[in-house]
Amino acid sequence: MIRFSILSVLLSLIVFTTQAQMNNETMGKIIEKEASKIEGRIGSWQLIYGQRLLYVITDEAANRMRIFTPVIEEEKLAEGQLKKMLEANFHSALDAKYCLYEGLVITVYTHPLKELQADQFIDAMRQVVTLADTFGDSYSSTSVIFNPEESEEETEENSKEDRTNKKPKGKKEENGKT
Numbered sequence: 001m002i003r004f005s006i007l008s009v010l011l012s013l014i015v016f017t018t019q020a021q022m023n024n025e026t027m028g029k030i031i032e033k034e035a036s037k038i039e040g041r042i043g044s045w046q047l048i049y050g051q052r053l054l055y056v057i058t059d060e061a062a063n064r065m066r067i068f069t070p071v072i073e074e075e076k077l078a079e080g081q082l083k084k085m086l087e088a089n090f091h092s093a094l095d096a097k098y099c100l101y102e103g104l105v106i107t108v109y110t111h112p113l114k115e116l117q118a119d120q121f122i123d124a125m126r127q128v129v130t131l132a133d134t135f136g137d138s139y140s141s142t143s144v145i146f147n148p149e150e151s152e153e154e155t156e157e158n159s160k161e162d163r164t165n166k167k168p169k170g171k172k173e174e175n176g177k178t
Contacts, residue, residue: 022116024058027065030118031056034125050129058113065116067096067124068108071132074100081136088131088139096127096141107131107141 020026024042031038035047035054045056058065085098085105096109109124116124127141134140 021114022065022118022121023113024060026118027056027058027113027121030121034122049125050133052129052132054125054128056125060113063113063115064110065113066108066110067128068101068106069128069132071098071105071107071135074103074105077105078136084139085135092138092140092145093131094127094141094144095124096131098131098135098139105135107135 028042028045031045031047035049037048039046043058043060045054047054047056052069054067054069056065056067089097093107095111096107099106099108101108107128109128111120111124131139131141
């Protein structure tokens with residue numbers, strides 16, 4: 001049994017370490033395949049993806065990458081939209097997020113560069129575009145939303161008392177106490 005476990009761990013390490021690390025060259029090839037109207041230079045691309053202008057910026061020395069697209073000018077935000085964006089960053093914007101940058105609302109995805117896989121990069125571009133496209137509507141980057149519908153009863157109960165930084169009611173701790 002121990003031999004099987006050690007062998008399993010070793011095989012996992014071999015598979016993990018043989019996966020290609022993302023770099024500017026690999027990212028450039030993916031961009032050429034997935035996008036259109038590509039401009040810029042290695043590590044700083046402007047491209048059209050899903051009918052949107054995307055910026056992809058990398059820093060190999062710092063092991064970081066960023067994808068973003070402009071959504072709307074900050075001054076044109078309607079009342080309540082900033083709050084909806086912040087709520088979406090928790091519930092419905094998964095890996096891409098809304099933020100403000102130089103007077104614009106943008107959607108952005110950041111990740112360590114070397115650890116990024118090709119399928120994650122393509123999904124990240126899709127999420128950035130989807131989040132921008134759903135601004136003002138569902139504010140979501142995918143169809144997955146981490147905000148299960150609460151019953152009216154639960155909502156009323158939760159609104160009666162501020163539960164910030166308190167243990168959930170009725171939940172047992174590991175030692176069996178409530």
